[in-house]
Structures are given as structure tokens and as C-alpha cells.
Amino acid sequence: MTTSSSERGVSLGMPQLPAPAYPDDVRARLETDAREVIARYPDSRSALLPLLHLVQSEEGHVTRTGMQFCADMLDLTTAEVTAVATFYTMYRRKASGDYQVGVCTNTLCAVMGGDAIFETLQEHLGVGNGETTDDGKVTLEHIECNAACDFAPVVMVNWEFFDNQTPGSAKHLVDDLRAGRPVQPTRGARLCTFKETARILAGFPDERPGAVEEGGSAGPASLVGLRLARGEAAPARVVHPRGGPHGDPQDRVHQPSPAEHLSSHDAPQDTSASDPAHPAGPTVEEGE
Numbered sequence: 001m002t003t004s005s006s007e008r009g010v011s012l013g014m015p016q017l018p019a020p021a022y023p024d025d026v027r028a029r030l031e032t033d034a035r036e037v038i039a040r041y042p043d044s045r046s047a048l049l050p051l052l053h054l055v056q057s058e059e060g061h062v063t064r065t066g067m068q069f070c071a072d073m074l075d076l077t078t079a080e081v082t083a084v085a086t087f088y089t090m091y092r093r094k095a096s097g098d099y100q101v102g103v104c105t106n107t108l109c110a111v112m113g114g115d116a117i118f119e120t121l122q123e124h125l126g127v128g129n130g131e132t133t134d135d136g137k138v139t140l141e142h143i144e145c146n147a148a149c150d151f152a153p154v155v156m157v158n159w160e161f162f163d164n165q166t167p168g169s170a171k172h173l174v175d176d177l178r179a180g181r182p183v184q185p186t187r188g189a190r191l192c193t194f195k196e197t198a199r200i201l202a203g204f205p206d207e208r209p210g211a212v213e214e215g216g217s218a219g220p221a222s223l224v225g226l227r228l229a230r231g232e233a234a235p236a237r238v239v240h241p242r243g244g245p246h247g248d249p250q251d252r253v254h255q256p257s258p259a260e261h262l263s264s265h266d267a268p269q270d271t272s273a274s275d276p277a278h279p280a281g282p283t284v285e286e287g288e
């Protein structure tokens with residue numbers, strides 16, 4: 001006996017209509033920006049990634065209208081554009097918040113407390129992975145390695161670093177974001193909205209006064225291996241910025257210099273390795 005498509009729960013439906021066009025004034029403005037981007041490349045197809053950031057800066061995510069615009073500007077098919085837009089997780093496929101809060105849950109960050117941070121924020125914000133708070137401020141997601149393992153566990157907001165986090169410091173961070181209070185990353189310029197970030201990633205200058213000068217760099221712990229590889233004298237032992245005092249002078253609390261740009265939301269003294277509520281297990285020196 002055969003069953004109909006409706007009995008199998010399959011809806012054939014109508015073909016998807018073409019994407020709606022941008023309003024004339026918006027399209028004219030985007031075309032001007034797009035031509036500036038395309039002119040930077042000997043092969044126009046190479047401009048697809050920045051153009052996707054450009055259309056993302058318009059609506060906060062990559063819409064069908066945005067993908068059609070990219071296809072028109074680069075003489076590509078919408079299938080070619082869609083293949084790229086869906087491959088990279090930096091392109092959002094649905095409306096999202098002003099602040100993309102990403103919690104690293106890769107191995108090291110997870111072990112150091114990233115899983116606990118992510119679970120805490122889900123409960124605190126009342127959202128799941130990839131979901132946005134009702135006020136449209138924060139989209140929460142777990143993300144892959146942020147290449148900042150020496151500062152684990154790490155949270156990123158619009159691709160800016162917030163190092164050495166705990167569940168408590170992460171809750172404080174998202175509360176400040178939702179309340180509109182100033183938030184300073186650990187390493188990098190002060191935060192801007194996701195749309196503004198997308199325009200910068202499209203290759204346009206950050207026009208906020210002083211923002212370029214605030215740009216971050218590698219932290220001291222990240223540079224130790226480079227110095228050793230160059231044959232420079234071995235530096236003093238790198239101590240966790242919020243470590244507790246011990247008998248050995250080298251183990252005392254690290255006092256950051258003015259050059260070490262610490263975040264207003266760096267974790268407090270208790271990190272995931274020492275927070276009793278989120279123990280990471282015993283820590284021993286290599287060889288013990």
C-alpha cells in the first residue's frame with residue numbers, strides 16, 4: 001500500500017519566491033561601498049567574503065536579499081554565494097542581537113570552566129545556543145577555539161576577547177551589555193555593535209575616535225614561546241594574573257603593568273581552576 005505525500009508529513013509547497021530587493025536608496029549606498037571593496041581585488045570573486053560582511057552590517061545577518069545583492073555585484077549565482085555564506089559561521093543566517101557572546105567550549109576552555117560558563121549563561125539569560133534575548137541585546141553561542149588557550153576560559157563579544165572568565169564574571173558581563181553600561185575587552189578596542197563590527201570586517205575604517213589606537217595585541221603569556229624561540233633570556237615565570245600569594249616569590253600575585261590591557265570584566269580572584277563551585281581538579285607541576 002502506498003501513502004500520499006501529505007500522509008508522510010511531506011509538504012511540497014510552492015517554490016520559494018525571489019528575494020525582495022533592497023530599497024533603492026539602500027541599494028545605491030551599498031553598491032557604492034561594494035564597488036570600493038571589489039576594486040581592491042584583481043579577481044572580483046575574491047571580494048565575496050568582505051561583501052558578505054557588508055550586507056551583514058546592513059541587517060545584522062546575511063539575508064536572501066543580501067546574498068542576491070552579492071551575486072549581482074560579482075556576477076555569481078545565488079547558489080555560489082549561498083555555499084560560502086553557509087560554510088562560515090561568522091555569517092549569521094537569522095536575526096541576532098547587538099552583541100554576539102561566544103563561549104569557547106573547546107577542550108582546554110571546557111576543562112577550565114567554559115562548559116560551566118555556557119550553562120550558567122543559558123540559565124541566566126533564558127536562551128539556548130544561537131538564541132537571542134527578548135530585548136534583542138545578546139545572542140549566546142558556544143564557539144570553537146579562540147586561539148587564546150593561555151587565557152582560558154575565554155569569552156568573546158563581537159570577536160573581542162574577555163579572558164580568564166568564571167560563571168560569575170560572565171554573568172556580570174552580559175548584564176552590563178544588556179543595561180548599556182560601558183564594557184572594555186581584555187585586549188582590543190572598546191566594543192561596538194555587531195553591525196558596526198561587520199562593517200569593519202568588510203574592510204572599512206573604524207571611525208570611532210581613538211579606537212584604532214586601542215587595538216589589542218598578544219598578552220604576555222602568549223609571547224613567552226616567541227621570545228624563547230628567538231634565543232632571548234628566559235623570562236620570569238608567567239603567573240596567572242589573578243593567582244593567589246604563595247611562599248615562592250615567583251608565585252605571588254602578578255601585578256599588571258599599564259601596558260597590559262586588562263578587561264573590566266576579567267574574572268575575579270577565583271578562576272575556574274580554584275572556584276569551589278566549579279573545581280577543575282588538582283593542579284601539579286610537570287614531573288610531579
